[in-house]
Amino acid sequence: MNSNFEDKTVIITGGSQGVGAATARRFGAAGANLVLVARTRKTLDRISEELTGQASVLTVRMDVSDADACASLFKKAMLEFGAVHVLINNAGYHKRGLVENMDAEDLGKMIDVNLKAPIILSRLAIPYIKESGGGAIINVASLAGRVPIPAAATYSASKFGLRAFTFALGQELEASGIKVAAVSPGPIDTGFIMSNIDSVADITFSQPMSTGDEVADEILKLCVNTRRERSMPPVSGLLTTMSYLFPWLGKRLQPLLNAKGRRVKRKLKAEMRAAKLESDD
Secondary structure, three states, X not given: OOOOOOOXXXXXXXXXXXXXXXXXXXXXXXXXXXXXXXXXHHHHHHHHHHHOOOOOEEEEEOOOOOHHHHHHHHHHHHHHHOOOOXXXXXXXXXXXXXXXXXXXXXXXXXXXXXXXXXXXXXXHHHHHHHHHOOEEEEEEOOHHHOOOOOOOHHHHHHHHHHHHHHHHHHHHOOOOOEEEEEEEEOOEOOHHHXXXXXXXXXXXXXXXXXXXXXXXXXXXXHHHOOOOEEEEOHHHHHHHHHHHHOHHHHHHHHHHHHHHHHHHHHHHXXXXXHHHHHHHO
């Protein structure tokens, strides 16, 4: 597949907001047919209306942790567009807190949405993408899947698992014409973390923040280049690799990174308060 997605069908989970919506805009501008999946009809309608006239859009309101709904999703895509070329597993769920204080339901939901759903959706997508002549499966992982994050143990576990699944599936499909890759961003300036900034670990904000558009650009590139993973930003990817290979280094750096993250978080909160006061006026 080249960088021209004209008449290619792209399924994007979590496709109505944040990174998912930014990715939809990018693929739409590249000529793709879009199948956007989310749980909320209102946000799906909003992005669909925005893209009207630019791309053909099918919206599907569903929970990706529902296996039957996942199977039905591909049937709907085939009925609407006649083929499936790309699957972007972007939907995510994160409930922050210490494991001992978490509800079992929230722990299970993180695994279901962040790991189980991408595995099931990828399995379902493979025969359709093969039938279409090839394409890509791109999983949205996280730097939290490269090093463990305090108060995000289960989320980190789900993203560690998603990365391992991505690399193994990529080897399985190496000769199939299906590219499998992962993008692993650090903090992203979207509501996914900014709306609950107080509950986000300080260390998270020690890393440069990406935008949804920047992550979307990397997702499109991963569909056509030879990379298996793109860490964002690259310097953070290098830092997580060094911390993973040399745990003693990560332990020594953690107090410094926590202090830096606290300073950045205070600044971000001040900016958010100022913006709110300005909007109220």
